[in-house]
Amino acid sequence: MTQQAGTTADFPGPEDVFGPSHADGGPELVQLLTPEGERVEHPEFSFDLDDEAIKGFYRDMVLTRRIDVEATALQRHGELGIWAQLLGQEAAQIGSGRALAPQDFVFPTYREHGVAWTRDLDPLRLLGLFRGVDQGGWDPNANNFGLYTIVIGAQTLHAVGYAMGMQRDGVVGTGDAERDAAVVAYFGDGASSQGDVNESFIFAASYNAPVVFFCQNNQWAISEPFERQSRVPLYQRALGFGFHGVRVDGNDVLACYAVTKAALQRAHEGSGPTLVEAYTYRMGAHTTTDDPTRYRLSSDVEAWKLKDPIARVKAYLTRNGLVDDSFFEEIEEEAEQLGHHLREGCKALPDPSPLSVFDHVYVDQTPELAAQKEAYAAYLDSFEGAH
Amino acid sequence: MAEVSTGSTQRITLAKGLNAGLRAAMENDPKVIVMGEDVGKLGGVFRITDGLQKDFGEDRVIDSPLAESGILGTAVGLAMRGYRPVCEIQFDGFVYPAYDQIVSQVAKIHFRSQGKVKMPIVVRIPYGGGIGAVEHHSESPEAQFAHTPGLKVVSCSNPVDGYFMIQQAIACDDPVIFFEPKRQYHADKAELDESLTLADADPLFSSRVVRAGSDLTLLAYGPMVKTAMQSAEAAAGEGKSIEVIDLRTLSPLDMGPVLESVRKTGRVVVAHEAHVNLGMGAELAARITEECFFSLESPVLRVGGFDTPYPPSRIEEEWLPDLDRVLDAVDRALAF
Ligand SMILES: Cc1ncc(C[n+]2csc(CCOP(=O)(O)OP(=O)(O)O)c2C)c(N)n1
Numbered sequence: 115m116t117q118q119a120g121t122t123a124d125f126p127g128p129e130d131v132f133g134p135s136h137a138d139g140g141p142e143l144v145q146l147l148t149p150e151g152e153r154v155e156h157p158e159f160s161f162d163l164d165d166e167a168i169k170g171f172y173r174d175m176v177l178t179r180r181i182d183v184e185a186t187a188l189q190r191h192g193e194l195g196i197w198a199q200l201l202g203q204e205a206a207q208i209g210s211g212r213a214l215a216p217q218d219f220v221f222p223t224y225r226e227h228g229v230a231w232t233r234d235l236d237p238l239r240l241l242g243l244f245r246g247v248d249q250g251g252w253d254p255n256a257n258n259f260g261l262y263t264i265v266i267g268a269q270t271l272h273a274v275g276y277a278m279g280m281q282r283d284g285v286v287g288t289g290d291a292e293r294d295a296a297v298v299a300y301f302g303d304g305a306s307s308q309g310d311v312n313e314s315f316i317f318a319a320s321y322n323a324p325v326v327f328f329c330q331n332n333q334w335a336i337s338e339p340f341e342r343q344s345r346v347p348l349y350q351r352a353l354g355f356g357f358h359g360v361r362v363d364g365n366d367v368l369a370c371y372a373v374t375k376a377a378l379q380r381a382h383e384g385s386g387p388t389l390v391e392a393y394t395y396r397m398g399a400h401t402t403t404d405d406p407t408r409y410r411l412s413s414d415v416e417a418w419k420l421k422d423p424i425a426r427v428k429a430y431l432t433r434n435g436l437v438d439d440s441f442f443e444e445i446e447e448e449a450e451q452l453g454h455h456l457r458e459g460c461k462a463l464p465d466p467s468p469l470s471v472f473d474h475v476y477v478d479q480t481p482e483l484a485a486q487k488e489a490y491a492a493y494l495d496s497f498e499g500a501h
Numbered sequence: 502m503a504e505v506s507t508g509s510t511q512r513i514t515l516a517k518g519l520n521a522g523l524r525a526a527m528e529n530d531p532k533v534i535v536m537g538e539d540v541g542k543l544g545g546v547f548r549i550t551d552g553l554q555k556d557f558g559e560d561r562v563i564d565s566p567l568a569e570s571g572i573l574g575t576a577v578g579l580a581m582r583g584y585r586p587v588c589e590i591q592f593d594g595f596v597y598p599a600y601d602q603i604v605s606q607v608a609k610i611h612f613r614s615q616g617k618v619k620m621p622i623v624v625r626i627p628y629g630g631g632i633g634a635v636e637h638h639s640e641s642p643e644a645q646f647a648h649t650p651g652l653k654v655v656s657c658s659n660p661v662d663g664y665f666m667i668q669q670a671i672a673c674d675d676p677v678i679f680f681e682p683k684r685q686y687h688a689d690k691a692e693l694d695e696s697l698t699l700a701d702a703d704p705l706f707s708s709r710v711v712r713a714g715s716d717l718t719l720l721a722y723g724p725m726v727k728t729a730m731q732s733a734e735a736a737a738g739e740g741k742s743i744e745v746i747d748l749r750t751l752s753p754l755d756m757g758p759v760l761e762s763v764r765k766t767g768r769v770v771v772a773h774e775a776h777v778n779l780g781m782g783a784e785l786a787a788r789i790t791e792e793c794f795f796s797l798e799s800p801v802l803r804v805g806g807f808d809t810p811y812p813p814s815r816i817e818e819e820w821l822p823d824l825d826r827v828l829d830a831v832d833r834a835l836a837f
Binding site: 249 | 538539634817820
């Protein structure tokens with residue numbers, strides 16, 4: 115994988131005086147499974163699970179892609195208002211999600227459908243937000259999976275605060291693998307420009323908080339290429355904040371797992387934050403309302419197709435005779451069932467009652483709002499009578 | 502050009518009016534700079550800046566990093582350097598990361614410098630609901646800015662106003678928060694007489710009677726003007742004569758036409774999508790009460806969004822004030 119275009123090399127500066135403004139050489143990308151499906155060694159990171167686990171990852175990724183395909187179709191049929199596709203980012207999400215311990219906590223953006231899957235959140239729950247029947251509404255504490263956050267970058271600070279709480283609760287660095295906990299904050303390359311994200315780096319570093327910043331660099335923030343957000347590979351930013359950064363092949367599920375696992379290990383033991391930059395590509399549109407042909411070349415998309423995260427695992431499994439046809443057939447069958455569940459379930463999601471909007475604004479309902487609700491109910495009733 | 506010209510008039514949408522207005526402002530003044538997320542190649546998510554980067558270049562149409570505080574903060578510096586930045590906030594709900602720069606810096610620098618530094622910045626905010634969007638994409642935060650001394654706040658309601666008002670806002674030496682009713686962007690078309698110039702347009706900070714009437718004054722702005730006009734039409738069918746005023750400017754308020762109307766009708770309903778509590782309606786009601794109390798036949802009534810967060814889109818049409826809720830308020834005011 116090559117370094118992205120448009121680095122500081124385009125901007126000759128007074129390097130003779132100050133030295134280079136960016137690290138020497140191309141960024142090193144941790145890869146453990148090549149696009150051709152061959153396992154490779156890395157000096158620092160290794161994949162320590164067996165082939166059964168890889169089969170599990172394969173299943174996860176296929177099913178995650180199915181969720182994405184179904185939801186996209188549901189949007190096209192008017193059942194969802196919008197959908198944020200994750201096509202191409204399955205490995206980054208499944209690899210990192212499967213590295214989590216049950217007691218770890220996730221702060222997602224709006225695109226983490228694969229991570230949600232690894233946390234056993236029914237994907238139907240995700241559709242409510244995109245259908246417009248709720249604004250998430252799942253219990254973050256039930257699956258240790260926070261609400262989707264649309265305001266770019268806001269959740270990274272929440273993640274650090276949550277991690278600071280874990281520190282105070284004494285569940286960091288106990289040496290007990292069942293107990294030590296950490297947080298993963300997901301965000302995008304675009305988000306890396308937000309003040310909130312940079313502040314979250316500072317807080318995490320300052321308090322040595324047990325958090326893994328997992329950035330899916332999918333190269334695009336809607337129409338803006340990565341170069342608009344950063345002149346250095348993102349993982350290198352960590353150094354300036356005082357912690358480690360690493361760039362991983364975001365389309366390699368083994369590497370994403372291994373690197374996240376190692377970063378979580380550090381967080382669990384009390385060694386503080388890590389920035390993981392998963393170098394990947396947004397194969398679809400930004401959302402179903404976006405038209406990427408206005409701003410990017412289809413040849414770029416074609417090039418990334420060759421690095422498909424699922425195809426390389428399939429190649430590995432088949433080439434090494436680890437599975438037979440029935441393995442794929444069973445997953446296909448499961449995907450069919452999942453698709454059915456989503457299609458039928460989505461259409462059956464009830465619209466909320468207009469009066470429900472008054473509930474949960476406060477813990478203790480105010481008399482004013484209660485009166486507003488009552489007046490609106492009476493108003494609605496006046497129409498009932500009229501019919 | 503997509504629209505067909507017939508003689509010197511053109512039928513345009515609000516999106517087109519704003520786009521043409523931005524283009525005219527950029528042609529007339531080389532100091533005008535457009536900046537924001539995705540405003541370049543993409544032309545903005547609503548295509549309001551469509552084609553501008555192609556024609557004016559990347560120095561004048563700036564795709565910014567994804568950071569609203571950054572957009573407004575750098576706009577301050579550009580303004581100090583003599584530029585006139587027109588900042589696009591992608592959606593209403595994303596203005597808050599820039600709120601600090603707008604409220605603590607943009608709004609106060611002229612005052613703090615005792616008039617030595619001007620802040621001719623325009624912040625364009627697509628606002629309001631009705632487009633079936635997810636959360637943070639349908640809000641109406643105008644009162645929060647109108648409450649801030651040092652900022653001027655306007656909202657256009659139709660394509661022709663969009664065309665002129667954006668140019669006037671850019672020409673204004675004070676910072677202007679410019680609210681664009683996003684659900685109107687591509688909705689209705691209006692005739693733009695291309696022979697008209699800025700000199701022919703109503704002043705930016707003026708309100709306008711858009712339908713004459715004698716029984717009640719209905720105040721609206723932005724997306725609610727259309728609903729107000731429909732309400733007045735429906736009420737006319739029942740023999741009620743409603744005067745509709747498109748406020749256009751929210752800070753400063755142009756109370757002249759409002760008070761004149763209220764002195765005639767004696768009854769007022771204010772309608773906006775924003776929450777009623779401490780919204781524009783509250784200020785209007787107070788001013789009307791203070792200035793023409795003895796003309797009033799009924800209390801000033803307000804119709805707006807409920808005092809809750811914006812709801813999930815499947816029930817947004819119930820949450821937003823509609824024709825029925827406006828007429829209900831009209832009836833209550835008339836029955837008083
Ligand atoms: C504060 C804020 N500003 C703007 C937006 C509009 N917006 C939604 S997604 C997006 C791009 C995000 O890019 P990135 O962080 O790279 O994540 P990706 O969508 O590519 O996963 C923008 C500008 C927003 N949601 N929040």
